[in-house]
Amino acid sequence: MKINSPLEVYKYxxxxxxxxxxxxxxxxxxSHVIDRSLKLEDCTxxxxxxxxxxxxELGELMAPEIREVIIGVGEHAVTVGGDDVxxxxxxxxxxxxxxxxDVWDTMPESELVERVTFIRDFKKFYVGRxxxxxxxxxxxxxxxxxxxxxxxxxxxxNTELPLILCSLDPEVLKAGLEVSAERRPLxxxxxxxxxxxxxxxxxxxxxxxxxxxxxxLDTLKSLASTFMEMGRYDLILDPxxxxxxxxxxxxxxxxxxxxxxxxxxGQREVAFPLMSVPLTAYLTGGDAVxxxxxxxVLATVFTVRYGDIMILHSIEPFALLPEMHxxxxxxxxxxxxxxxxxxxxxxxxxxxxxxxxxTTNFALTYYTxxxxxxxxxxxxxxxxxxxxxxxxxxxxxxxxxxxxxxSDEFKKVDFDFxxxxxxxxxxxxxxxxxxxxxxxxxxxMNVLVGPQDSGQIPPWMDKNWPPKPK
Amino acid sequence: xxxxxxxxxxxxxxxxxxxxxxxxxxxxxxxELEMDASGGLNPQLAYMLGHETxxxxxxxINISRLMGYPVDQLFGxxxxxxVPGVARPQELLRSKFEVARMxxxxxxxxxxxxxxxxxxxxxxxxxxxxxxxxxxPYYFDSPMPHRNYVTMDVFDMPIGMAKAVKVNYEDVIESxxxxxxxxxxxxxxxxxxxxxxxxxxxxxxxxxxEAAETVAxxxxxxxxxxxxxxxxxxxxxxxVLEKAAEVAEGERVLLASASLNLDYERIxxxxxxxxxxxxSWTQLEINAQKELNRKLMxxxxxxxxxxxxxxxTAALGYGLDYAYTNMERIRLAGLNGDDELSFxxxxxxxxxxxxRESWMxxxxxxxDSDWGARxxxxxxxxxxTGLALALAGNDLFxxxxxxxVAVLKEIxxxxxxxLERDTVDxxxxxxxxx
Numbered sequence: 050m051k052i053n054s055p056l057e058v059y060k061y062x063x064x065x066x067x068x069x070x071x072x073x074x075x076x077x078x079x080s081h082v083i084d085r086s087l088k089l090e091d092c093t094x095x096x097x098x099x100x101x102x103x104x105x106e107l108g109e110l111m112a113p114e115i116r117e118v119i120i121g122v123g124e125h126a127v128t129v130g131g132d133d134v135x136x137x138x139x140x141x142x143x144x145x146x147x148x149x150x151d152v153w154d155t156m157p158e159s160e161l162v163e164r165v166t167f168i169r170d171f172k173k174f175y176v177g178r179x180x181x182x183x184x185x186x187x188x189x190x191x192x193x194x195x196x197x198x199x200x201x202x203x204x205x206x207n208t209e210l211p212l213i214l215c216s217l218d219p220e221v222l223k224a225g226l227e228v229s230a231e232r233r234p235l236x237x238x239x240x241x242x243x244x245x246x247x248x249x250x251x252x253x254x255x256x257x258x259x260x261x262x263x264x265x266l267d268t269l270k271s272l273a274s275t276f277m278e279m280g281r282y283d284l285i286l287d288p289x290x291x292x293x294x295x296x297x298x299x300x301x302x303x304x305x306x307x308x309x310x311x312x313x314x315g316q317r318e319v320a321f322p323l324m325s326v327p328l329t330a331y332l333t334g335g336d337a338v339x340x341x342x343x344x345x346v347l348a349t350v351f352t353v354r355y356g357d358i359m360i361l362h363s364i365e366p367f368a369l370l371p372e373m374h375x376x377x378x379x380x381x382x383x384x385x386x387x388x389x390x391x392x393x394x395x396x397x398x399x400x401x402x403x404x405x406x407x408t409t410n411f412a413l414t415y416y417t418x419x420x421x422x423x424x425x426x427x428x429x430x431x432x433x434x435x436x437x438x439x440x441x442x443x444x445x446x447x448x449x450x451x452x453x454x455x456s457d458e459f460k461k462v463d464f465d466f467x468x469x470x471x472x473x474x475x476x477x478x479x480x481x482x483x484x485x486x487x488x489x490x491x492x493x494m495n496v497l498v499g500p501q502d503s504g505q506i507p508p509w510m511d512k513n514w515p516p517k518p519k
Numbered sequence: 520x521x522x523x524x525x526x527x528x529x530x531x532x533x534x535x536x537x538x539x540x541x542x543x544x545x546x547x548x549x550x551e552l553e554m555d556a557s558g559g560l561n562p563q564l565a566y567m568l569g570h571e572t573x574x575x576x577x578x579x580i581n582i583s584r585l586m587g588y589p590v591d592q593l594f595g596x597x598x599x600x601x602v603p604g605v606a607r608p609q610e611l612l613r614s615k616f617e618v619a620r621m622x623x624x625x626x627x628x629x630x631x632x633x634x635x636x637x638x639x640x641x642x643x644x645x646x647x648x649x650x651x652x653x654x655x656p657y658y659f660d661s662p663m664p665h666r667n668y669v670t671m672d673v674f675d676m677p678i679g680m681a682k683a684v685k686v687n688y689e690d691v692i693e694s695x696x697x698x699x700x701x702x703x704x705x706x707x708x709x710x711x712x713x714x715x716x717x718x719x720x721x722x723x724x725x726x727x728x729e730a731a732e733t734v735a736x737x738x739x740x741x742x743x744x745x746x747x748x749x750x751x752x753x754x755x756x757x758x759v760l761e762k763a764a765e766v767a768e769g770e771r772v773l774l775a776s777a778s779l780n781l782d783y784e785r786i787x788x789x790x791x792x793x794x795x796x797x798x799s800w801t802q803l804e805i806n807a808q809k810e811l812n813r814k815l816m817x818x819x820x821x822x823x824x825x826x827x828x829x830x831x832t833a834a835l836g837y838g839l840d841y842a843y844t845n846m847e848r849i850r851l852a853g854l855n856g857d858d859e860l861s862f863x864x865x866x867x868x869x870x871x872x873x874x875r876e877s878w879m880x881x882x883x884x885x886x887d888s889d890w891g892a893r894x895x896x897x898x899x900x901x902x903x904t905g906l907a908l909a910l911a912g913n914d915l916f917x918x919x920x921x922x923x924v925a926v927l928k929e930i931x932x933x934x935x936x937x938l939e940r941d942t943v944d945x946x947x948x949x950x951x952x953x
Contacts, residue, residue: 137844172888263945289945421883
């Protein structure tokens with residue numbers, strides 16, 4: 050972004066305070082454009098012809114420092130890049146890194162289909178949504194264009210995930226493009242040796258491409274300048290991911306240098322998304338488990354420091370789970386507290402005999418408890434007490450969760466125990482056991498202490514519910 | 520004013536134009552391109568003209584862009600569509616990449632040494648120095664003077680552990696001294712942390728005096744620097760740590776910890792009196808960390824070289840985003856000149872084992888894909904938690920699983936530049952059989 054104050058944005062807006070965007074004033078809209086919580090296009094009057102010039106100028110000024118590149122089409126398309134800052138606390142990082150898993154053209158077909166299906170379907174629930182993998186990278190290991198074309202087709206039959214076509218042989222890439230161009234795949238890669246032929250493919254098929262110059266930032270920048278000269282901006286830079294020792298350190302430095310040049314120094318030729326290939330962990334000759342571990346380690350390093358798209362090999366859950374989580378860790382928006390609305394939620398269809406369970410409004414805590422209850426078919430009332438987004442243990446220690454304020458929370462939302470339940474019982478989380486007496490005093494209810502981990506609620510319920518009459 | 524120029528003149532005018540050449544250039548009046556094609560052009564000539572106009576268009580676009588005009592928005596894909604034959608240069612446009620070093624980072628992080636050898640009145644075989652950085656970890660702006668270190672956990676009584684961890688310690692779980700020996704000898708621990716958890720009145724209420732004997736046993740068993748941890752009970756810890764500090768006099772141990780919710784003055788005083796280092800522990804709050812550090816220095820007279828911070832570690836998937844950013848902000852504040860935050864940092868990386876993903880046999884959710892074997896999930900959870908914090912600026916890691924320790928050391932020392940490994944040819948990774 051070239052400008053950073055709402056006032057500067059305001060100059061380009063219609064200044065009518067029409068409210069179409071949902072904000073009361075154009076100035077308020079401007080501040081949301083600056084923090085990127087609203088888009089220019091949310092101002093519909095700005096899109097009218099008479100404002101077109103201002104819209105285009107503002108669009109250019111507001112463009113993120115790192116260009117966004119779109120790969121794929123439709124709902125599965127991924128956007129990478131888009132960052133404006135070097136550290137997430139300065140704003141937030143945008144467009145989480147796209148993770149591609151590889152397949153290769155010398156795989157037996159049944160294995161190929163199984164692998165693609167696995168990648169397509171792998172998912173893990175986290176804070177109200179599923180974490181997933183994003184893309185398939187098809188590698189030409191045979192060097193045979195015909196084989197590559199067939200495998201690309203086979204992959205497309207089995208998934209709509211976007212593709213990366215991987216070969217340094219332009220003939221092979223062309224064969225892949227012939228069957229997949231309409232899906233807007235990413236080409237991997239143009240190098241100092243093959244760039245003319247790859248450029249011709251890029252121009253002919255209008256697809257994004259990776260520029261690959263291992264350990265040579267001068268050549269990488271030269272390639273980028275050359276492609277920009279041709280009017281191509283859908284570029285991704287791969288400075289090489291060396292898997293170990295001092296060369297790994299050098300690769301790490303190259304990522305730092307490129308991103309600093311792009312964001313802090315505004316060097317346009319390198320202000321593109323960066324690709325890392327943790328798959329190189331498999332070139333070190335270790336056994337399957339240690340290679341997979343090391344690949345996860347490399348993916349972590351380059352997720353934290355500026356990788357925007359990655360090619361990975363392991364499909365072991367012990368690799369995929371931490372990779373997806375570290376990506377979420379770094380790309381979750383630090384400006385948005387991860388809280389849910391404090392209130393009494395109904396899980397399933399609770400009735401008079403259903404338990405009333407207490408947790409906090411920290412999103413992770415709430416969703417964990419909620420999903421444990423729902424997926425085990427436990428109908429209940431679940432209070433997400435307002436702890437300002439703290440988990441149970443911290444809120445008990447810090448005084449945000451007390452007997453009195455749990456009682457107040459129920460009152461605040463008009464939860465009538467007599468009307469809703471027939472048992473006058475509240476279940477506290479195990480980590481809040483010490484609040485039992487206070488809560489009994491504050492509410493006059495019977496208070497039970499549940500398990501420390503909500504995963505243990507089902508066996509706890511078997512033993513303790515319905516409550517024995519006093 | 521209107522002026523007509525020939526196509527070729529325009530071409531040569533713009534040829535080889537760059538930013539410098541633009542200085543002092545003024546374009547006056549209208550530029551008009553006039554092409555008389557009424558007589559019909561032969562195809563080859565038309566093609567060449569097309570090629571030339573396309574190149575001119577490209578130059579004009581570039582010039583507009585240099586002038587700050589939002590030409591990319593204006594043309595976007597249109598420019599591409601309108602000029603299908605965009606000329607591909609015959610040669611690579613050679614350019615050189617350069618980037619500046621950070622000039623804001625002027626304030627070095629404090630160096631703190633743990634352990635004391637006989638020369639300094641202790642009995643440790645060697646000392647470990649943390650801190651001294653002038654840049655974020657592993658950055659090229661300034662070499663990192665010391666590598667990261669790992670201190671492995673030892674408990675003064677058997678505790679519940681994830682199965683993957685427990686199998687490594689079953690033979691030593693009853694003896695803190697044997698446990699300490701094992702982590703140093705077999706698992707390459709740089710340091711040992713003895714956690715005096717049995718002192719908690721709600722657990723065994725072991726007396727401070729008895730706990731101090733355990734500390735003495737551990738100091739006898741190993742000659743690496745040690746960390747002494749209390750039980751976390753704010754009422755009991757000051758007494759326990761005072762006695763432990765006394766028995767470890769002169770060994771320059773790390774006392775864990777002083778925090779705002781206990782009598783930190785007693786812990787600071789014990790450290791000052793017996794020559795130890797204080798771990799300043801706060802919970803994910805940068806301002807609280809400043810406050811506690813300030814109180815330790817001003818109110819308790821703890822010297823700068825006797826303070827290490829623990830800003831709290833939350834596990835991957837369980838608040839690591841807060842822990843990561845908190846540490847990164849603390850480190851950047853220190854480098855940028857905040858002397859209340861320019862101390863080395865320590866992480867309770869073992870907290871990663873609290874994450875369900877690290878110990879549960881399988882996902883409690885039916886909708887999830889299979890989580891796979893848990894014996895591999897736990898160690899990598901500890902590694903990734905620690906590694907993210909290493910990148911944020913953490914210096915010392917408190918860890919549990921020997922496999923996690925080995926991998927974390929391998930990656931942090933690789934990034935630090937202190938590990939030689941064979942160079943691997945990555946130029947043709949695409950065709951690798953893996």
